[in-house]
Amino acid sequence: MIEFIETTKEFQVGASTVTALNHINLSIQKGNIFGVIGFSGAGKSTLIRTVNLLEEPTSGRVLVNGKELTTLTKKQLREEKKNIGMIFQHFNLLHSKTVFENVAMPLIISGVKKSNLEGQVKEVLAFVGLTDKADRYIDELSGGQKQRVGIARALVTKPTILLCDEATSALDPQTTKSILALLKKVNIEYGITILMITHEMEVIRDICHRVAVMENGRIIETGNVLEIFSTPREETTKNFVQSVVRDEIPPSVYEQLKSIDTSKKIYNLKFIGVDVGQPIVSQVAKKFAVDVNVLFGNITELQGIPFGHLIVELVGSDKEIQKAFLFIQAKNIQIEEVVARESEHTNYYRSGSRYAVHG
Ligand SMILES: Nc1ncnc2c1ncn2[C@@H]1O[C@H](COP(=O)(O)OP(=O)(O)OP(=O)(O)O)[C@@H](O)[C@H]1O
Ligand SMILES: [Mg+2]
Structure with a gap:
């Protein structure tokens, strides 16, 4: 045209x-x-x-x-x-x-x-x-x-x-x-x-x-x-x-990262075209010995398709967190660990996927 x-x-x-x-x-x-x-x-x-x-x-x-x-x-x-x-x-x-x-x-x-x-x-x-x-x-x-x-x-x-x-x-x-x-x-x-x-x-x-x-x-x-x-x-x-789509990590979450201990991990869950309404948080908490705290969320709609992200803190043993990670991933939700980056900018982060599986 x-x-x-x-x-x-x-x-x-x-x-x-x-x-x-x-x-x-x-x-x-x-x-x-x-x-x-x-x-x-x-x-x-x-x-x-x-x-x-x-x-x-x-x-x-x-x-x-x-x-x-x-x-x-x-x-x-x-x-x-x-x-x-x-x-x-x-x-x-x-x-x-x-x-x-x-x-x-x-x-x-x-x-x-x-x-x-x-x-x-x-x-x-x-x-x-x-x-x-x-x-x-x-x-x-x-x-x-x-x-x-x-x-x-x-x-x-x-x-x-x-x-x-x-x-x-x-x-x-x-x-x-x-x-x-x-x-x-x-x-x-x-x-x-x-x-x-x-x-x-x-x-x-x-x-x-x-x-x-x-x-x-x-x-x-x-x-x-x-x-x-x-x-x-x-x-x-x-x-x-x-x-x-503000998916940078807000300063309040950064504060949490500073006081992080080994039983806590922070993850960024990205929802693209999946049913945002699915009770993923409660499912994870029920299925695994993991507590889920929602720290920040931003869900919008593009062309009628839900799109956005949720930052959650998973608290539990390394093994249980890993299971929860794989469970979320299997739901077609992108999940990445949020880790602090050493930088002169205090609220600047890098995401890495510790448990990423391929195929
Ligand atoms: N009539 C003109 N004579 C000389 N230079 C021009 C003319 N029109 C545009 N330019 C130059 O061409 C480039 C692109 O300009 P254009 O107006 O297309 O940009 P734009 O993306 O629409 O910017 P804006 O968001 O400010 O409207 C600029 O460097 C501008 O200075
Ligand atoms: Mg113009």
Whole structure:
């Protein structure tokens, strides 16, 4: 549906060249919500802007529904662009016009007569929940309402692709949630493919199916959201994942480690796609001569699949702890021992699996 093939974009700044996109290869399938995350300056906006030719690649290609937009005539390009909606961080609305007039604008530009557009505008306004605000001016709206206008304007030409450049970055967390829910509805009810640029991993967690991580103009890692959250490979990806799934050991647990004796061990249990509700803690305590203390937990949901971790302390003989370890492992729960690392950073740890079995 959207394909980047060796896409490269360079900007000439004075005598020097900035490579914003460096040989990008990426495919975004129809019907997906695809997230691209990266730090400021990674090239995310440049990437998304090559899709609707707000930026033309210096080399390489971008195919949208199999068509390379740079090869089209002006008329064909105008037609194709109706197929691609876009929303922005700062909404980019016309302040001197009403909500209705803003949403109608793309239709007017594409030559639809004013007398024929009312139905389409009203339909998208109802979809985004702004029917009662049609005659208001933009300055009279909240940030969330402005972004709803942005979304309605992007949808009014019935696109198959929606590009979102930091669409929730200017909004508070509560409003962000409601806009993300609306974008999910756009994806499900209209089947629109969404390409979503963000620097917030929460956005990726909450609505994306797949994600690519960008750094210095390159895609450094890509995969489905569950894969990326559970087994990030690159350091940058790990940092982004850490920002929402805090699986570092909290200081209170560190205190416990300092006073550790041989009858106590601390373990990190990772639940990925397994039934978090299974009474693993009580089962271990019943089956083995081991006491289980839950020290810390963080369970979230990704694409409807439970995901998270639990830090527990097992108290008992080495032999009984080993049995409990193998029992937990057999339940498809990743388990690692948490041990203190000698480091100048006091709350910095290493995990090791003492009883890991293979096969
Ligand atoms: N029009 C331009 N002229 C010169 N350099 C540019 C231009 N647009 C982008 N760049 C440079 O290209 C690189 C990538 O910029 P881009 O805006 O794509 O990053 P980004 O990932 O969207 O960052 P942010 O999260 O801050 O929006 C940066 O080094 C930027 O300075
Ligand atoms: Mg940007």
